[in-house]
Amino acid sequence: MDFMHNTVYEDEPIIANLQENILRIKKICDYSSDLLVNEINVSGVNVALLCCEGMVSSSILTELILLPLTSINLNESSPQNLYDHINTKMLLSTDRISLFTYGNLFRTLNSGFAILLIDGLDKAFAFGVQGYDKRGISEPTGEGNIMGAHEGFVEVVRTNMSLIRRRIKSPTLKLELMMTGSKSKTDICLCYMRDRVPEKLLNDIKKSLNKIDLEVILSSGYVKPFVENKSNGFFDAVGTTERPDVLCSKLMEGRVAILVDGTPFALVIPKLFNESFQTLDDYDFKPYYATFIRWIKYIAFFISVLLPALYIASSIHHPELLNSTLLLILAEAESNAPFSIIAEAIGMLIAYEIIREAGIRLPKAVGGAVSIVAGLIIGDAAVKSGFVSTPLLTVIAISVISGFLTPDLHQQTTILRILFVLFGGLWGLFGISLLAAVFLFNICSTEDYGFPVTAPISPFTPKAMRDIVTRINFRKMQSDTFTIESLKSEKQN
Amino acid sequence: MKKIGYGQLFAVLLLIKIFGFVCSKSIYSIEQMAGVFISTVAQAIVVIPMLILCNSNRVNLKKDVPLGKVGLAFYVFFFVLWGAISFVKLWDVTGSISLPVKNKVFAAFLIAIVCLYASRLGLKVLARSAVIVLGLLALALAVMFIGAYSKIEILNLVKNENSESIWIYALNDFCESGELVALLVLLNFTQSNHKKGVFSYLTAKLVIIEFVSFIGIGVTGHLMQLIEFPFFEIGAYTQPFSTQRADSIYTILFAFLCVINITVQIILASVLIEEIFPKYRFNEITSIILMLIISVAINSTGMDLSLIWGGLIVLLSVIAPLIMYIRRKINAQVQNA
Numbered sequence: 001m002d003f004m005h006n007t008v009y010e011d012e013p014i015i016a017n018l019q020e021n022i023l024r025i026k027k028i029c030d031y032s033s034d035l036l037v038n039e040i041n042v043s044g045v046n047v048a049l050l051c052c053e054g055m056v057s058s059s060i061l062t063e064l065i066l067l068p069l070t071s072i073n074l075n076e077s078s079p080q081n082l083y084d085h086i087n088t089k090m091l092l093s094t095d096r097i098s099l100f101t102y103g104n105l106f107r108t109l110n111s112g113f114a115i116l117l118i119d120g121l122d123k124a125f126a127f128g129v130q131g132y133d134k135r136g137i138s139e140p141t142g143e144g145n146i147m148g149a150h151e152g153f154v155e156v157v158r159t160n161m162s163l164i165r166r167r168i169k170s171p172t173l174k175l176e177l178m179m180t181g182s183k184s185k186t187d188i189c190l191c192y193m194r195d196r197v198p199e200k201l202l203n204d205i206k207k208s209l210n211k212i213d214l215e216v217i218l219s220s221g222y223v224k225p226f227v228e229n230k231s232n233g234f235f236d237a238v239g240t241t242e243r244p245d246v247l248c249s250k251l252m253e254g255r256v257a258i259l260v261d262g263t264p265f266a267l268v269i270p271k272l273f274n275e276s277f278q279t280l281d282d283y284d285f286k287p288y289y290a291t292f293i294r295w296i297k298y299i300a301f302f303i304s305v306l307l308p309a310l311y312i313a314s315s316i317h318h319p320e321l322l323n324s325t326l327l328l329i330l331a332e333a334e335s336n337a338p339f340s341i342i343a344e345a346i347g348m349l350i351a352y353e354i355i356r357e358a359g360i361r362l363p364k365a366v367g368g369a370v371s372i373v374a375g376l377i378i379g380d381a382a383v384k385s386g387f388v389s390t391p392l393l394t395v396i397a398i399s400v401i402s403g404f405l406t407p408d409l410h411q412q413t414t415i416l417r418i419l420f421v422l423f424g425g426l427w428g429l430f431g432i433s434l435l436a437a438v439f440l441f442n443i444c445s446t447e448d449y450g451f452p453v454t455a456p457i458s459p460f461t462p463k464a465m466r467d468i469v470t471r472i473n474f475r476k477m478q479s480d481t482f483t484i485e486s487l488k489s490e491k492q493n
Numbered sequence: 494m495k496k497i498g499y500g501q502l503f504a505v506l507l508l509i510k511i512f513g514f515v516c517s518k519s520i521y522s523i524e525q526m527a528g529v530f531i532s533t534v535a536q537a538i539v540v541i542p543m544l545i546l547c548n549s550n551r552v553n554l555k556k557d558v559p560l561g562k563v564g565l566a567f568y569v570f571f572f573v574l575w576g577a578i579s580f581v582k583l584w585d586v587t588g589s590i591s592l593p594v595k596n597k598v599f600a601a602f603l604i605a606i607v608c609l610y611a612s613r614l615g616l617k618v619l620a621r622s623a624v625i626v627l628g629l630l631a632l633a634l635a636v637m638f639i640g641a642y643s644k645i646e647i648l649n650l651v652k653n654e655n656s657e658s659i660w661i662y663a664l665n666d667f668c669e670s671g672e673l674v675a676l677l678v679l680l681n682f683t684q685s686n687h688k689k690g691v692f693s694y695l696t697a698k699l700v701i702i703e704f705v706s707f708i709g710i711g712v713t714g715h716l717m718q719l720i721e722f723p724f725f726e727i728g729a730y731t732q733p734f735s736t737q738r739a740d741s742i743y744t745i746l747f748a749f750l751c752v753i754n755i756t757v758q759i760i761l762a763s764v765l766i767e768e769i770f771p772k773y774r775f776n777e778i779t780s781i782i783l784m785l786i787i788s789v790a791i792n793s794t795g796m797d798l799s800l801i802w803g804g805l806i807v808l809l810s811v812i813a814p815l816i817m818y819i820r821r822k823i824n825a826q827v828q829n830a
Binding site: 316317318321427428429430431432433434436437438440441442444445452454457458459460 | 603607744
């Protein structure tokens, strides 16, 4: 295969001669089997229609392109006249592009466009007649909601764009398509509200996207590191969502979203830490109930991260914190366990992670077996055999269940839980405090394009805190529009 | 470069002060409360020249500080000494509360590592963290109040015959207010509303100290004479839960306060070292190493630095800013003439 021959085609102009043109195209793609070439004569001019097998809709191609083309009858047959006739007097497709280089030709061809080459012209038409198989719009798997929409993003960026446009019909919503990935030429779409987004944020994000120099972009995870301004943060500074309604609410606050073709997860910049505790359902429930649920989540996060560590710290170093009854129960339970309490706790946490990961990766048919092995055999048998103590198992179980309330923070919660267990076991509450201080400093240092993740708690913004401490009433929300502009870092104010 | 808001300045100053208060062995009494009040009023007067200096124009530390680089070196020495004294206070406290680290030096080493990491992140990050730790302090005080509510005896609030005079307490409180010196440097990094930040801090400091002192006297009564670290003992006496001792909970607060306090000293020292030696790159690590060495020396010799400490505070927070203020006034008059 002639690699050098292939890579120089990017800016190469299209050849006017049809046969040489077709030959050149076939050489560039090395006679790939999915390239379909149909040569026909239209009003005395030789043309060729190219498409990728399986990428176009045959019915749309036939009805919108082939039939109208074959019915053309020019007074004076010439390549330029044919081009002008198609360009000015025929619609054929709402998505129509003129192509001048092989780079653009292949990008559109491989995106499901049909390409029309005209003998004697050094340009071509691309018609948007995509018909490849794609997943239908379904409920997002990771972000459940009771009262919100049951629509989630899909893998096709243009479908996702339409899901956003349907929800925000304002002309100030801008959807800017760009391409990234030197080989994959993946479409990514920058979404923002022109009248809300801070200009500096938008420009900085565009600069970051222009710096991406990868060959392939297969998911939003490939783009995320480039738009996470300071990547030393333990917590995410860029959010992801699968829900168009959530994305729209973020856009209305002046944030920028990035849709990546091939993945249903959109990126949202910037992200605030407190958003991990918010769902769209909060705004469908009564404020008092939504506030209650939100506080349950805050408490659950701390339980998830700290409960095993506090249990171990109080058992080993601070037994005076427990009342006498509890102390006796724990002492009896731990006296029969063969391993140290720290080893037990870390072992149980790792076992849980193994089971959880197995549950995700295993085929669905085997998933049931995992539940039986994990729940009955490991849980029940481990306690009965005396490998682990029941109180510790209960604490671990409460901790992991609490972690389910904040799935967005799953990665951080998992690691923090284990680290706190280690520090709590070694140095008690003092160790827990020191580690908590380290992560406090880390999260306070995390900011994306000048927007600190800890806002509006620190830097403290009283108005924005209303939606942290409680879920404020919509009547109060409508009186002043909140945007992220008010949460900028102190340096930028 | 303006980095922190006035609310963050308030949080940093308050936490530094509360750390000193938490580590204090001084018993609480009516005279002590009155002394703190007088000291706070005096501090409110003392900060006026600093506020005027920083309101009109940013203080150029290299040029405005008396004696130039030598003067800056005094400030560096102060912050390093303050950090060292903080480590000594940490060791003192660990002798009383149950800190599950057998080796005191190792406990200091752990804190030093955390403080070094925090100082590398900068003043802005520290200030943000301080706001969050302030919430923890508020929670601790609320728990203290809830536990003390039913245990306070108003009859305990009487004049203590064994107590020092009010003026001694006032002087002691003033000479332990190292945050006045830190204020001169911190004001340079505060964006606006300096007065609001500073006077809010002085008010909050007074309220908290009087509040805790009131609870302490009301709950412990005559037992106060026998207490080594009043703050922790009050925490134990006022615990609202059915546990035997709850002062371990205050270990968490103490650890955070200690880290914030020492980190502030490291940052301020390194900022000033940068003014003296702009090309030197190891400011933070040099500061922390010096702090540890000096703290070991103080601890092993048992030397009493009260006089030196008080003298430095008066020199650097009262005399130096006054000189800077007068010099700027004179320069302004000369330029106008």
